[in-house]
Amino acid sequence: MLWVDKHRPTTLAKMDYHEDLTARLEALSEDGEVPHLLFYGPPGAGKKTRIMALLRQVFGAGVEKTRLEHKTFKTPTKRTIELTILASAFHQEINAAEAGSGDRFVVQEVIKEIAQSYNPAAAMGQAGGRAYKVVILTEVDRLSRQAQAALRRTMEKYTAACRLILCCNSASRVIEPVRSRCLGIRVAAPSHESICAILNKVSKKESCGVLPEALAMRIAQTSGRNLRRALLMLEACRVQQHPFTAEQEVKVPDWEEYIAKLAVLLTEEQSPQRLVLARDMLYELLTNCIPSDVILKTLLRELLPKLDDQLKHEVVHWAAFYEHRVRVGSKEIFHLEAFVAKFMALYKAFVINTFGF
Numbered sequence: 001m002l003w004v005d006k007h008r009p010t011t012l013a014k015m016d017y018h019e020d021l022t023a024r025l026e027a028l029s030e031d032g033e034v035p036h037l038l039f040y041g042p043p044g045a046g047k048k049t050r051i052m053a054l055l056r057q058v059f060g061a062g063v064e065k066t067r068l069e070h071k072t073f074k075t076p077t078k079r080t081i082e083l084t085i086l087a088s089a090f091h092q093e094i095n096a097a098e099a100g101s102g103d104r105f106v107v108q109e110v111i112k113e114i115a116q117s118y119n120p121a122a123a124m125g126q127a128g129g130r131a132y133k134v135v136i137l138t139e140v141d142r143l144s145r146q147a148q149a150a151l152r153r154t155m156e157k158y159t160a161a162c163r164l165i166l167c168c169n170s171a172s173r174v175i176e177p178v179r180s181r182c183l184g185i186r187v188a189a190p191s192h193e194s195i196c197a198i199l200n201k202v203s204k205k206e207s208c209g210v211l212p213e214a215l216a217m218r219i220a221q222t223s224g225r226n227l228r229r230a231l232l233m234l235e236a237c238r239v240q241q242h243p244f245t246a247e248q249e250v251k252v253p254d255w256e257e258y259i260a261k262l263a264v265l266l267t268e269e270q271s272p273q274r275l276v277l278a279r280d281m282l283y284e285l286l287t288n289c290i291p292s293d294v295i296l297k298t299l300l301r302e303l304l305p306k307l308d309d310q311l312k313h314e315v316v317h318w319a320a321f322y323e324h325r326v327r328v329g330s331k332e333i334f335h336l337e338a339f340v341a342k343f344m345a346l347y348k349a350f351v352i353n354t355f356g357f
Contacts, residue, residue: 004231007202010064012053015046016201017194021187025050028183029057034134036155036164038179040141040171041187044226047167050187051136059090075105085110091134097142104147108154111135115158132163140166141173152177189225196220198227199234208238212246222250255290256298263302270344278340282333292332296323296339303343311350318342 009015012029015022028034034054039047055063066088073081081102086093092114099106114133143151152175155164166182168174190198196216203211215237223230236251237244262281265274285295300319304312322339326332 002232003202003206003235004228007205007231008049009053010056012050012057015050015053016198017190018046018188021050021185024185025054026057029054032058034058034163034165036159036166036182038140038166038168038171038174038182038184039187040168040174040184042189042226043169044223044228044230045187045189046227047187048138051165051167055091055134063088063090065089071110073099073102073106073109075102081106091136093136093138095138096147097139101144103143104150107137107143107147107151111151111154111158111162111164115162132161134163134165136165136167138167139169140178141168141170145175148175148178152181155181190227192217192220192225195223195225195227195230199230202231202234203244206238209243211244212248214246215244215248215250218250222252255285255288258285259295259298260302263299263306266303266340266344267306267347270348275337275341275344279333279337282336282340286333286336292326292336293323295336296326299339307347308350308354311346314346315343318346 012022012026037051039051041047052063066086069085069087069092071083071085073083075081079102081099083094083096083098083106092110094106094110096103096106096110114135137151140148140151151164155162155178164182166174166178171179171184171186196213199216199219200211203209211234219230219233219237223233233250233252237248240251241248258281262278265281266278268274282295286292296319300316303315307315319339322335322342325335325338329335
């Protein structure tokens with residue numbers, strides 16, 4: 001089992017950071033009547049971990065006895081949608097965004113089915129049972145506006161038998177009517193010091209000896225304050241070299257190295273041939289299931305240190321512009337390539353104006 005799963009806290013009392021948020025969740029679970037909730041924050045901040053710890057506080061250990069259910073939905077247009085749902089006796093977790101254009105239908109059907117089939121009397125008879133069931137919807141910010149509008153109507157209709165816990169990276173992409181019906185809970189990324197403390201604790205539990213402070217801080221910084229990535233990097237360092245040393249290399253994923261190589265190619269030469277090469281590299285990343293917004297953000301992060309301060313603001317502006325285009329458009333490669341072409345034009349013009357060649 002991966003360390004990130006093996007050492008995942010299961011109760012609110014075991015949470016190692018954001019003590020004020022933990023206290024808030026404990027107060028919320030005292031009477032057991034949990035409202036609709038919206039957890040939002042960056043990846044790897046601990047949103048899902050806190051959601052499951054909250055459910056365990058409310059329902060007891062029964063929420064950990066989960067099973068996978070494969071459900072098939074038929075849309076009014078006769079299209080078949082297959083989704084995998086993680087379920088226990090008290091909750092169901094689903095990523096409706098995986099349904100694509102059929103997400104609106106899935107949201108309505110899943111909540112309707114749970115609310116109509118749930119037996120409050122039977123639930124109250126179980127240890128820690130409540131007269132409602134919880135539906136966890138992940139990646140709500142990826143749902144279409146039609147699906148989010150359907151979610152608003154459905155959550156109002158079945159509030160008595162079903163409570164929703166929504167989980168997303170950005171609350172700004174969730175429509176206001178849905179946000180206003182949920183209690184918003186922001187889970188911020190852990191600080192570098194908090195990540196280092198957790199890495200040291202995990203290292204001791206795994207009998208890896210003393211983790212050098214310099215290595216722990218380098219892992220925390222390389223992970224981008226993503227605790228999940230930091231633990232994966234620590235485990236990779238353990239496989240790569242043990243005992244740990246302060247100068248030990250922190251391995252990053254291959255796709256990040258690939259994007260760093262693309263950034264170097266874009267700054268070395270700006271030509272049609274280099275644009276064709278960049279297109280092939282972008283296709284390679286997309287075919288390996290790297291999300292387009294992640295590609296764009298990582299590429300921007302690699303480009304910025306190579307740029308003059310006069311150019312950084314404009315490049316960030318166009319990165320944001322094309323990220324929006326990626327979200328509202330249908331062909332991701334077009335907008336990624338358009339950003340690359342725009343960057344090459346800006347960089348070439350800056351070099352010519354500055355150095356005259």
